[in-house]
Amino acid sequence: MYAKNAWKKYSGEALQQVMAFNEEYKHFISVGKTERACVNEAVRLAETKGFKNLKEFDTLKTGDKVYVTNKGKNVAVMVIGKNKVEDGLRVLGAHIDSPRIDVKQNPLYESNNFCLMDTHYYGGIKKYQWVTIPLAIYGVVCKKDGSVIDVVIGDDENDPVVGISDLLIHLSGDQMQKTAAKVIEGEALDVTLGSMPLEGEEKNAVKANVLKLLKEKYDFDEEDFLSAELEIVPAGKARDYGLDRSMVAGYGHDDRVCAYTSLMAVLDTPACEYTTCAILVDKEEVGSIGATGAQSKWFENVVAELVNLTDTYSELKVRHALENTKMLSSDVSVGFDPLFPGVTESKNTAYLGNGICFNKYTGSRGKSGCNDAMPEFMAEIRKVMDEENVHFQTAEIGKVDQGGGGTIAYILGNYNMNVIDAGIAVLNMHAPMEIVSKVDVYEAYLGYKAFISKL
Ligand code: MN
Ligand code: MN
Secondary structure (H helix, E strand, O other): OEEHHHHHOOHHHHHHHHHHHHHHHHHHHOOOOOOOHHHHHHHHHHHHHEEEHHOOOOEEEEEEEEEEEEEOOOOEEEEOOOOOOHOEEEEEEOOOOOOEEEEEEEEEEEEEEEEEEEEEEEEOOHHHHHHOOOOOEEEEEOOOOOEEEEEEEEOOOOOOEOOOOOHHHHHOOOOOOOOOOOOOOOOOOOOEEEOOOOOOOOOHHHHHHHHHHHHHHHHHOOOHHHHEEHHHEEHHHHEEOOOOEEEEEEEEEEHHHHHHHHHHHHHHOOOOOOEEEEEEEEOOHHHOOOOOOOOOHHHHHHHHHHHHOOOOOOHHHHHHHHHHEEEEOOEEEEEEEOOHHHHOOOHOEEEOOOOEEEOOOOOOOEEEEEOOOOOHHHHHHHHHHOOOOOOOOOOOOOOOOOEOOOOHHHHHOOOOOOOEEEEEEEOOOOOOEEEEEEEHHHHHHHHHHHHHOOO
């Protein structure tokens, strides 16, 4: 159903199902604060649903449920379909990296009784939103001996949190005259780690004390920061938002909300005509580049493996498989905000509560950089959404010439496959606390299931 409030579809047990699904989602983003954590949780969920690592298979047949990971930061889950892989897949592709603040390679310094940590932010953020809130530290420290240490500080209720300070209002005369882009500068996003000197230490005693604590708990030294990947993210779990509990407030809905719903759609759907697949990729927020971004050859390699394990291998079959694939680029869209009505055009924006949102194109300033989906493909999707009673809406990212954005759609489109953006409308996108509607989360899950099984 097009552009109608989806809450009206639900009452009684069905409504409870929407709420219960969102409890599982809240758990997913509460433990999935980094791309690595999301991959681990996705694999755990897949294994509980009977999926096995592709490495365990010599051949694949209809109904086999498999997963593949890449460097701990990508995962693909697949159910082998009735048709040949060469006939194409039905793919849901989402990203599991979110805007955040990364720790520099040489981060620690002491200043005026504080130990601080230097950072470089990741993705598009309004820097002023990230100060004076409780922050957590997640990531890995890789040591020369090959060991990889998991660091998790700030989400256990017995843990301390860290944070970034801001100037008191009393002395902000000059600061308040600055533009929002300059109020907090990138180099000022330094995280406070401590203020207690190590006993008996003369120089940099506060920093020495922090290093001692890290050594005791995690067994690494200052130089090991050189091969660490530590991410500063908002501390705390996802919460219900609104007195009616109709929304979820949490960090990283962009794009873990589409990642979770895409993942569950594949995990919960038995073998279909076509092989179904959810891929969760990294680095979307910085251009999808590198080995773990959507531009990597990784997914193409996975398709080659599928051809090889189901058929007599040929490169041409791999190319056919990619070209015959239909895909939803599962990514979030802009939710209409009544406090900022001026940036969107009311007929072509997404509203929280109106279901899964299709963006035929994204881009900015004359659709620049967009994947403009084929109208024939959009027509097929409309038909399936209506037949399966999925609430959907269409949108573009803001008013013409207001700004814009992009997703991974165009990258997979390069294989000549049909791709369209489809996801969930978000308020406060890229802020430490983003908002989604629970009914949109559920409708997206239903929409993704309809796409992979009926299209
Ligand atoms: Mn996104
Ligand atoms: Mn984003």
